[in-house]
Every structure is written in C-alpha cells, then in structure tokens.
Amino acid sequence: MQSASDEVLARRAADGDESAFEELVVRYQDRLYTLALRITLSDADAYDCVQEGLVSAWRGLGSFRFNARFSTWIYRIVVRKAYDVLERRGRTAEPVDEVPATSVDTPAEARLDLLDALAALEPEFRVVAVACDVVGMSMDEAAIALDLPAGTVKSRLHRARARLAESLRTERETAP
Amino acid sequence: MSSNGHENIATRLRREASATAPERLRADVMLRVRAEPRPQRIRPRRSWGRSFATIAAAACVLGALAFGMSRVDFGGGTSSSGAGGGSAAFERSGAHQALGSSSKHPAVQAASGATEKAFAMNSAHGDRARAVILSFVPGPLRGAISGRAQLATPLRHTFGALDPYHQRGRR
Numbered sequence: 001m002q003s004a005s006d007e008v009l010a011r012r013a014a015d016g017d018e019s020a021f022e023e024l025v026v027r028y029q030d031r032l033y034t035l036a037l038r039i040t041l042s043d044a045d046a047y048d049c050v051q052e053g054l055v056s057a058w059r060g061l062g063s064f065r066f067n068a069r070f071s072t073w074i075y076r077i078v079v080r081k082a083y084d085v086l087e088r089r090g091r092t093a094e095p096v097d098e099v100p101a102t103s104v105d106t107p108a109e110a111r112l113d114l115l116d117a118l119a120a121l122e123p124e125f126r127v128v129a130v131a132c133d134v135v136g137m138s139m140d141e142a143a144i145a146l147d148l149p150a151g152t153v154k155s156r157l158h159r160a161r162a163r164l165a166e167s168l169r170t171e172r173e174t175a176p
Numbered sequence: 177m178s179s180n181g182h183e184n185i186a187t188r189l190r191r192e193a194s195a196t197a198p199e200r201l202r203a204d205v206m207l208r209v210r211a212e213p214r215p216q217r218i219r220p221r222r223s224w225g226r227s228f229a230t231i232a233a234a235a236c237v238l239g240a241l242a243f244g245m246s247r248v249d250f251g252g253g254t255s256s257s258g259a260g261g262g263s264a265a266f267e268r269s270g271a272h273q274a275l276g277s278s279s280k281h282p283a284v285q286a287a288s289g290a291t292e293k294a295f296a297m298n299s300a301h302g303d304r305a306r307a308v309i310l311s312f313v314p315g316p317l318r319g320a321i322s323g324r325a326q327l328a329t330p331l332r333h334t335f336g337a338l339d340p341y342h343q344r345g346r347r
Contacts, residue, residue, distance in 0.1 A: 016214035018206070025202050033197035047198060054205045055212065062215035114192050133189035161182040164189075 006070040014061040021061075025054055028071065031135050032078045038130040039082040041119050049085060053078035068144065075137065075145040079127070086123055117167035121160055128153055129160035245324055246331035 004012075004020075006027070012020035032053065036046035057074050064073060118126060131142040132153070139157070143150040306321075313321070 014215055018209060018214075021209060022202070022206055025205055029197040029201055029205075030195070033201065034193070034195040037195050038193060043198075047201065050197065050201060051205055051208070055208050058209045058212055058215065060215075114188055118189070118193060129189060130193070133186040134193040136190065158182070161185045164185050165181050168185075 007066060010061065010064065010070040011066070013058070014064060021058055024070070024074075028074055029054075032074065035075065035130060035135050036078055036082045038118065038134060039079065039123065039127055040085045042085075045085045046082075049078055049081035053081045056081075069141070072137075072141050072144050075131070075135070075141070076147070079131075079145055113168060114164070117164050120167065121163060125156050125160035125163065128156040129164070132157050133161075242331060242334075245327065246334070 004023070006024065009020040009024050013024060029050065032050045033046055036049035036053075037043065040046050040049060053074065056077055060077075064070075118129065121129065127146060128142060128148075131137045131146060132139065137145060139150055139153050142148075143153045146153065148156075
C-alpha cells in the first residue's frame with residue numbers, strides 16, 4: 001500500500017475503496033492542514049477546511065477524470081474552503097490562535113518572527129508563499145491549485161519573499 | 177533583494193512554517209467518509225457515442241447529397257427540353273446498355289431504326305449543348321457537372337426505386 005502511487009490509490013478510492021482513500025488522507029493531511037492553517041490563520045478553521053475538503057474529495061472522486069494530479073486537485077479543494085473562510089470573515093486576517101509546534105531546531109523566537117511576518121502578509125501573497133515555499137508545490141501546480149496564471153504566481157512569490165525578508169530585517173533592527 | 181536572500185526565506189519557510197495535522201483529523205475524516213455513500217465512478221462513455229453520431233450525421237449528409245444529385249437533371253428535366261430528357265428516357269428504356277456497349281443485347285434487336293436515329297440525334301444534340309454550357313462555367317463546377325453526368329446512370333438506378341416522383345415526373 002505504501003508504494004502505490006497517488007493515482008493508483010485515487011482510482012481505487014474512486015471505485016469505493018475506503019482504505020485507499022485513508023492512505024491518501026495519511027499522505028496529505030499534514031500538507032493540507034499547513035496550507036489551510038497558513039491561509040486562514042486559525043487552527044479551528046484549518047481543521048474544518050481540511051475535514052470538509054477531504055469529505056468533498058471523497059464525494060467527488062467518482063467524477064474525477066484523472067487528467068490532473070490528485071495532489072493538485074485536493075489542494076485546490078482545500079484552498080477553496082480556506083478562501084470561503086476568508087470570505088466569510090470579510091477578508092480580514094485574524095491573528096494566529098496558536099503556533100503549532102514544529103520539529104526543527106530553529107530557536108522559537110526566530111520561528112515566531114517568521115510566522116508573524118508570514119501572517120502579516122496580505123492573503124494573496126501569503127497564499128502563494130505557503131503553496132510554493134511551505135507546501136512545496138511547483139509554480140505550475142500552485143497556479144492550478146490557486147486558480148491563478150503562472151506569471152501571477154511567480155511575481156507574487158517574488159514579492160512575498162521580498163516582503164518577508166524586509167519584515168524580518170526591520171524586526172531585527174528594531175529589536176532591543 | 178538577491179536571489180540568495182529569497183532562497184534563504186524559502187528554506188526557512190519550508191522548515192519552520194510546516195504544521196502537523198491534529199491526531200484526530202484522520203479518524204474524524206474517515207468516520208464521515210464511512211457514513212457517506214461510496215463514490216460511483218462515472219465512466220467516460222461519450223467517446224464512442226460522439227463518434228457514432230458524427231459518422232451517422234456524415235452518412236446522412238452524403239446520402240442526401242447523392243439522393244439530391246440523382247434528382248437533378250442538368251441536361252433538361254422534361255421531355256420538351258430535348259437532350260437531357262431524351263437521354264434520360266433512353267437510359268430508362270434500357271436501350272442505352274446496348275447502344276453504348278453491346279450490340280447483342282435484346283433491347284437493340286427489338287428497337288426500330290427510327291428510334292435509334294432519334295436517340296442518336298438527341299444524344300448528339302445534348303452533347304453539343306452540354307459542351308457549350310460547360311465552356312461558360314468555372315472549372316470546379318464543370319468538373320462537378322461532368323462527374324454528375326458520369327454518375328447519373330448508377331445513381332438513377334440506385335435511387336429510382338426509392339423515389340416515386342422520379343418516374344412520375346418523366347412521363
């Protein structure tokens with residue numbers, strides 16, 4: 001089961017195989033949760049987005065035509081759910097409820113700086129930075145998942161990185 | 177900002193901004209999934225259906241075209257117009273098979289000399305008229321008319337039985 005490709009698992013899931021779908025959930029839950037969390041900036045909303053997105057994917061697998069990658073498709077579903085959350089909030093970014101623990105050895109203070117800077121970005125730039133740099137999508141995949149032209153993804157990613165670097169530099173200079 | 181700085185930000189984001197899904201997420205999702213009906217895969221069926229429809233439409237168009245051509249008489253559709261009507265009547269009578277190809281055909285033996293002369297005159301008059309007309313029309317149309325003239329007999333034989341007006345109009 002572990003070695004089966006996403007497409008094989010998705011085809012089995014589309015035929016009603018729940019264990020194949022569960023394997024896909026295991027594979028993607030962290031990435032989907034990261035994506036939703038960094039877009040919505042809320043643990044509870046991210047949890048709901050991923051749960052709803054995965055259930056929607058299960059319902060929609062029967063009509064999935066496999067002309068796109070399963071990963072792109074599921075990312076797109078969860079991104080739409082996260083956009084809906086932002087829409088409901090009137091596109092006002094709320095502060096992160098809590099910062100989930102990560103397993104890296106970066107000092108916690110520096111990590112918070114980066115996450116704060118990321119949270120302070122406008123949603124359209126934050127989404128692209130999260131998709132490409134955090135989740136690891138290619139620019140083409142991000143363009144499909146975010147429903148944006150590839151050129152827009154590229155320019156927004158460049159500007160998001162520049163703004164993050166600027167924010168971190170400013171924070172470092174103003175720190176006592 | 178340098179690309180090195182951008183790479184540094186990208187690396188830090190990848191390492192520090194990743195989150196782990198809560199433990200209960202998978203269980204909750206699968207609980208809801210098991211409560212849902214199993215997905216019914218929609219098999220693509222449109223490919224052969226679409227190609228069948230295309231082929232059927234093309235066949236209808238070709239059939240209608242051939243049927244229409246069999247009813248058009250470029251040489252004059254009535255007996256009063258001379259050449260075409262005469263030659264059509266000639267073809268219908270079955271005598272054309274003998275006149276053009278085999279003199280041993282019974283129809284030729286049965287035909288009188290006067291009738292043969294009349295048919296020959298009609299035919300010669302028709303050929304001259306057709307040549308004059310064809311000299312005025314553009315090349316592609318000339319080709320179509322010539323092709324139609326060659327196809328006229330087999331088409332008439334094919335569709336004559338299907339078209340009740342085919343014979344009636346020629347009387």
